[in-house]
Every structure is written in C-alpha cells, then in structure tokens.
C-alpha cells in the first residue's frame with residue numbers, strides 16, 4: 157500500500173520531513189509540497205522528488221490525490237490546518253506545538269472527538285529516540301527503583317531572530333514537558349520559572365530554569381538556554397530510588413589532535429534526533445496503513461497538555477510565583 161502525503165510548510169522541518177519521507181520510509185509517496193512561497197516548495201519538491209507543488213494548504217488538504225497530511229508550517233497555523241485535515245478525515249502528523257495556546261488545542265481535540273477516532277499524531281519525536289526509550293524501559297524494569305526526579309537541559313546555539321519573549325517556554329521547553337511526562341507516566345501539578353540576571357537582553361530568547369511538580373510527586377527540572385553558543389546539547393537524567401539513567405547523545409567519532417580529545421556538537425536538533433524522526437515517521441505511516449494509532453506517539457491530548465503547561469509557565473514567570481497547572485476534562489477518546 158502506498159500513502160500519498162502532502163507536506164505543508166517547506167521550511168527547516170518541512171524540508172527535513174520531505175527528505176525522511178521520500179528517502180527512508182517505504183510506502184510513503186511525496187505527492188505535494190506546499191508552502192506560502194512556491195519557490196521554496198519547488199526547491200524541496202525537486203530535492204525529494206515530490207509530484208506536485210502548491211501554495212494553498214487548505215486546497216491541498218482537500219485534494220482527492222492526498223491521503224495524509226504532515227503539518228510543518230509556522231506554529232500559529234497548526235490548529236486550523238489540523239482541523240481542516242480532521243474534517244476531511246485525513247490522518248495528520250502535526251509538528252509541535254499542536255498550537256501555541258490551549259484554546260486552539262482544545263478546538264483540535266473537539267474536531268477529533270467529533271470525528272470519533274484518533275487520526276492526529278503530534279511530532280514530539282523524542283518519544284521515539286533510543287536514549288529516552290532506554291530510559292523509560294530501565295525504569296519499567298525496576299532497575300533504579302521508583303522515579304524520584306528528572307533533570308533536563310535544552311541548549312541551542314543561538315535563538316533565531318523571530319524568537320520572541322517567552323518562546324523558550326512555549327516553543328523549546330514543550331519537548332521536555334512532553335518527554336518527561338511520557339517517561340514518568342504522569343501529569344503536572346505546578347510550575348515555577350526562574351530567570352538568571354546578567355542576560356544579554358539584545359539577544360532573542362531568554363535562559364530559564366523551570367521546576368515542575370508532578371501529580372505523582374516527582375520533581376522535574378528544565379534548563380532552557382537558546383543562546384548557549386557552543387552547540388545543540390540536550391541532556392537528561394532520571395533519578396530513581398537507587399540509581400539513575402543518563403541520556404547519551406549519539407556521537408559517532410572522537411577527534412584526537414594537538415594534545416586534546418574532542419567530540420562534535422551538532423548545530424541544531426536534526427542530527428541529534430535523526431533516528432527519533434525516522435522512527436516517529438515510520439510509526440506514523442504504519443498507523444495510517446493499519447488504521448491503529450501509534451501507542452508511543454503523542455496524541456492531540458498530549459499536545460494540549462504540553463501547551464497547557466507552557467502557558468502556565470509563562471504566567472509563572474510573569475508573576476514570579478508557582479502556578480498550578482489546570483487541565484480540562486480528558487475526553488473519553490484519549491483515555
């Protein structure tokens with residue numbers, strides 16, 4: 157069976173998904189690449205052998221020769237496109253965040269609930285990353301006892317120019333919110349956000365340290381530093397009652413020269429999580445072929461949870477106090 161895909165958005169992530177889908181995922185056919193800039197869409201389509209190029213995402217979703225939709229357009233467009241795809245009964249892989257605010261996440265959930273079956277997966281690819289998979293499995297095997305804390309570090313080389321205000325909390329940290337919730341199998345009760353002094357305010361993106369309490373009683377810490385300067389560096393350690401699991405980033409070689417040993421950092425997240433994206437996209441395609449949603453993949457409810465925590469985090473930073481995380485009632489579809 158082949159699945160004809162439309163990729164909506166031909167920026168960094170759209171181009172990467174087009175490459176993965178056309179090169180690494182048997183059964184996927186790149187039918188359309190769509191972007192507001194047809195030139196950009198055409199460049200990606202040519203590089204990946206896509207059949208068509210377009211600039212109107214709603215028209216693409218409606219096409220009879222498109223079976224499924226991968227949304228990689230700007231964050232604020234995700235919800236409307238996801239809803240259109242769900243209304244057309246087409247499976248969706250939506251890049252994170254599901255939407256930048258909870259209201260829009262809930263609208264997507266409403267559309268999917270109305271449809272009565274789960275057709276949407278959110279691109280929280282870390283759930284498929286081998287290092288987090290091992291961490292979760294080690295916990296399940298009881299090798300470190302019960303989980304107590306999880307520490308996370310999220311460092312980018314430099315925040316993009318369009319990164320404004322609280323995007324460290326709303327755009328970067330959601331990966332950590334989701335993966336810690338997934339590893340610990342819990343929800344969040346409260347969030348506090350701290351900001352160090354001495355920050356270069358001419359740069360976009362502000363470093364923050366986030367402390368979360370879960371409903372299961374764990375503590376989760378997250379450092380987000382979008383201007384770390386030296387490389388893309390994601391670290392994590394899960395602390396159990398009598399042991400810990402530390403994430404290892406895939407490093408394939410080490411340079412020895414001039415009395416020093418060195419390992420490279422990637423410039424962004426794509427090399428660090430290349431395997432996670434590949435396995436995620438493969439699982440998504442399988443879910444389309446079988447009609448059974450991936451058990452590991454994040455669903456619309458998980459997308460909502462990450463945004464709800466992020467939104468509470470923005471309030472916590474503004475108010476300089478701990479904020480309780482309030483969640484809507486979970487619809488039966490996601491239980």
Ligand code: ISE
Nearest residue numbers: 310311312327328331382425
């Ligand atoms: C970006 O959107 C991502 O998803 C990356 O994983 C993250 O490191 C970056 O900070 C975000 O802007």
